[in-house]
Amino acid sequence: MSLQEVSDVRKARLIALRNRKEGRSTGTNGDSVLLSRNYDPETRTLKKHSRNEDLATDTVEKAVEGVAEKIIAEEELQRNRELDVFNIAPKRPNWDLKRDMEKKYAKLERKTQEAIHTLIRQRLASQKGQSDDILGAMNAEEKALDIEDQPSDED
DSSP, X not given: XXXXXXXXXXXXXXXXXXXXXXXXXXXXXXXXXXXXXXXXXXXXXXXXXXXHHHHHHSOHHHHTHHHHHHHHXXXXXXXXXXXXXXXXXXXXXXXXXXXXXXXXXXXXXXXXXXXXXXXXXXXXXXHHTOOSSHHHHHHHHHHHHHHHHXXXXXX
């Protein structure tokens, strides 16, 4: 075989391949071959395929075209449910006031306990007569004078 013959055979094969891809293939007897991918059962006619059409038919964008809008709509409904006025309002209306006053209340509680302890110590000391404050000391003196002024049974 010469180079020209090899080239002609190759050209014939490429033309046959191109015709087959475009749907123009012919059988051995010259009739067109009817394949299921070429036949449209709805219109009952043959389909004409081109290279661009094959690429455009099955794409991911077409498969997920309505999914994005559906997800956005569901998220919007979920946000509307979460932002309902009754869900926003606290169960206890004064919880924030209690939270803010907690530190101040702790300081006051400590000082109150210290004041109570001091009063108890003063009262106990005044009963024994060992008071640091003036009023406690005066009360202790009056009690001591009352005890001395009482008439004794020995007189």
